Amino acid sequence: xxxxxxxxxxxxxxxxxxxxxxxxxxxxxxxxxxxxxxxxxxxxxxxxxxxxxxxxxxxxxxxxxxxxxxxxxxxxxxxxxxxxxxxxxxxxxxxxxxxxxxxxxxxxxxxxxxxxxxxxxxxxxxxxxxxxxxxxxxxxxxxxxxxxxxxxxxxxxxxxxxxxxxxxxxxxxxxxxxxxxxxxxxxxxxxxxxxxxxxxxxxxxxxxxxxxxxxxxxxxxxxxxxxxxxxxxxxxxxxxxxxxxxxxxxxxxxxxxxxxxxxxxxxxxxxxxxxxxxxxxxxxxxxxxxxxxxxxxxxxx
Amino acid sequence: xxxxxxxxxxxxxxxxxxxxxxxxxxxxxxxxxxxxxxxxxxxxxxxxxxxxxxxxxxxxxxxxxxxxxxxxxxxxxxxxxxxxxxxxxxxxxxxxxxxxxxxxxxxxxxxxxxxxxxxxxxxxxxxxxxxxxxxxxxxxxxxxxxxxxxxxxxxxxxxxxxxxxxxxxxxxxxxxxxxxxxxxxxxxxxxxxxxxxxxxxxxxxxxxxxxxxxxxxxxxxxxxx
Ligand SMILES: Nc1ncnc2c1ncn2[C@@H]1O[C@H](COP(=O)(O)OP(=O)(O)O)[C@@H](O)[C@H]1O
Ligand SMILES: [Mg+2]
Numbered sequence: 001x002x003x004x005x006x007x008x009x010x011x012x013x014x015x016x017x018x019x020x021x022x023x024x025x026x027x028x029x030x031x032x033x034x035x036x037x038x039x040x041x042x043x044x045x046x047x048x049x050x051x052x053x054x055x056x057x058x059x060x061x062x063x064x065x066x067x068x069x070x071x072x073x074x075x076x077x078x079x080x081x082x083x084x085x086x087x088x089x090x091x092x093x094x095x096x097x098x099x100x101x102x103x104x105x106x107x108x109x110x111x112x113x114x115x116x117x118x119x120x121x122x123x124x125x126x127x128x129x130x131x132x133x134x135x136x137x138x139x140x141x142x143x144x145x146x147x148x149x150x151x152x153x154x155x156x157x158x159x160x161x162x163x164x165x166x167x168x169x170x171x172x173x174x175x176x177x178x179x180x181x182x183x184x185x186x187x188x189x190x191x192x193x194x195x196x197x198x199x200x201x202x203x204x205x206x207x208x209x210x211x212x213x214x215x216x217x218x219x220x221x222x223x224x225x226x227x228x229x230x231x232x233x234x235x236x237x238x239x240x241x242x243x244x245x246x247x248x249x250x251x252x253x254x255x256x257x258x259x260x261x262x263x264x265x266x267x268x269x270x271x272x273x274x275x276x277x278x279x280x281x282x283x284x285x286x287x288x289x290x291x292x293x294x295x296x297x298x299x300x301x
Numbered sequence: 302x303x304x305x306x307x308x309x310x311x312x313x314x315x316x317x318x319x320x321x322x323x324x325x326x327x328x329x330x331x332x333x334x335x336x337x338x339x340x341x342x343x344x345x346x347x348x349x350x351x352x353x354x355x356x357x358x359x360x361x362x363x364x365x366x367x368x369x370x371x372x373x374x375x376x377x378x379x380x381x382x383x384x385x386x387x388x389x390x391x392x393x394x395x396x397x398x399x400x401x402x403x404x405x406x407x408x409x410x411x412x413x414x415x416x417x418x419x420x421x422x423x424x425x426x427x428x429x430x431x432x433x434x435x436x437x438x439x440x441x442x443x444x445x446x447x448x449x450x451x452x453x454x455x456x457x458x459x460x461x462x463x464x465x466x467x468x469x470x471x472x473x474x475x476x477x478x479x480x481x482x483x484x485x486x487x488x489x490x491x492x493x494x495x496x497x498x499x500x501x502x503x504x505x506x507x508x509x510x511x512x513x514x515x516x517x518x519x520x521x522x523x524x525x526x
Contacts (some may be wrong), residue, residue, distance in 0.1 A: 148383035205392055207390065208403065212403075212407060213378070213408050214407035216373070218408075
């Protein structure tokens with residue numbers, strides 16, 4: 001017991017001495033780890049969020065029935081009436097031409113020249129429809145049913161958009177993955193170098209330790225702990241940054257009037273916890289790998 | 302305790318540092334390894350601690366064949382061997398007490414053992430009153446006594462000393478020899494490389510003389526040459 005306490009005290013002391021020795025290098029390594037794992041965390045959360053959002057859309061939370069721009073009032077009302085009385089339909093929302101124009105205005109706020117080409121009268125009014133059961137097949141059959149009604153111009157189930165968005169997220173995921181790998185490698189190399197410097201600074205102690213019969217793992221452990229500590233610090237900073245960014249992005253999307261899709265672009269709290277833990281662990285692993293390589297390379301019997 | 306069978310050590314670059322040496326050292330012996338600079342004394346000691354592998358032949362230390370031993374067992378072998386050097390190899394930022402305690406801590410000895418063994422060994426080498434001093438506050442002889450305390454605190458079976466008096470004046474060297482003699486009388490096997498003629502002649506112990514890596518003389522109660 002006292003032996004264990006003695007060892008723990010020894011490792012704590014030695015690790016702390018190493019950390020203090022080179023503060024600038026330490027900070028650089030921690031920040032690199034932080035940025036790298038932050039990307040990993042964000043990538044993971046984006047993956048969850050897109051899966052959540054896509055799942056909801058694919059299941060078909062809603063679809064949209066566009067009417068002819070010059071639809072007769074009676075035809076529009078007839079469609080509305082049928083929707084309201086339909087047993088499979090939960091609720092509907094009518095979007096007037098003016099409202100449609102407003103939405104477009106928001107969407108094209110940076111491209112006024114495009115907006116200039118459309119007029120209120122040229123836009124189709126529409127019904128946004130939320131079915132009682134969110135199920136792809138039901139939606140497709142409902143869509144087919146209403147496509148036949150007079151005055152209906154088209155029915156959008158969102159399937160094409162969902163496919164396009166999924167593709168976009170897939171490439172985004174790959175880019176994030178690639179960047180995280182590059183940054184993780186860079187941080188592991190920085191930590192590798194730090195541990196090498198630390199070991200060189202302590203070469204006399206290491207020489208004496210070998211002389212009196214300390215095992216290699218005993219000699220290495222404080223250095224590996226040091227690397228893991230840096231990784232942990234970077235992981236925590238990165239996870240915090242990812243958390244802040246997540247709130248920011250969700251806030252932004254939550255207000256989005258443009259695309260209901262983005263409003264469902266959120267992660268659940270358990271997914272957030274998973275992503276955070278994965279982020280921190282990633283930091284620790286990067287630190288452990290960098291330092292373990294260094295400790296192995298610069299220590300021979 | 303130590304046995305060399307037809308041992309040859311060739312360093313990279315073709316230096317034949319040890320050349321066909323066979324030697325047997327029993328438990329409790331005190332052996333001087335003499336010979337001029339470059340004759341292979343330090344190399345011989347480094348073979349015994351497995352710091353260097355042999356090129357040919359067999360080395361047995363404390364019942365272990367070093368050619369067969371697993372590399373992870375080498376540290377455990379070294380716990381049976383204390384080493385002392387001409388340049389002391391003390392850690393300058395640690396006190397006398399810490400330098401000696403370090404040797405026990407890093408092999409995982411419990412705190413209570415450290416707390417009793419370190420003062421006891423410092424008492425033995427006569428440095429109880431300097432426990433809190435740093436190495437650069439000590440004379441050469443005192444520093445060498447700290448390094449002997451560190452080598453002996455774990456009560457090894459064997460003590461290897463490579464020119465331990467090389468940096469010391471004759472009187473201080475005498476003190477160190479008295480200390481090594483005392484350690485030898487506890488049953489510890491002592492092998493000391495030296496080219497200090499006065500000391501060897503005065504102690505009248507076994508003398509193994511090396512020249513160009515070969516044993517040219519091996520005498521009980523011998524003299525330098
Ligand atoms: N690490 C080494 N690499 C190459 N040659 C060495 C090494 N150590 C010693 N030698 C050579 O081996 C020979 C014996 O050296 P050493 O054992 O140090 O002798 P001594 O201790 O008796 O002075 C010398 O020729 C020396 O130059
Ligand atoms: Mg020598």
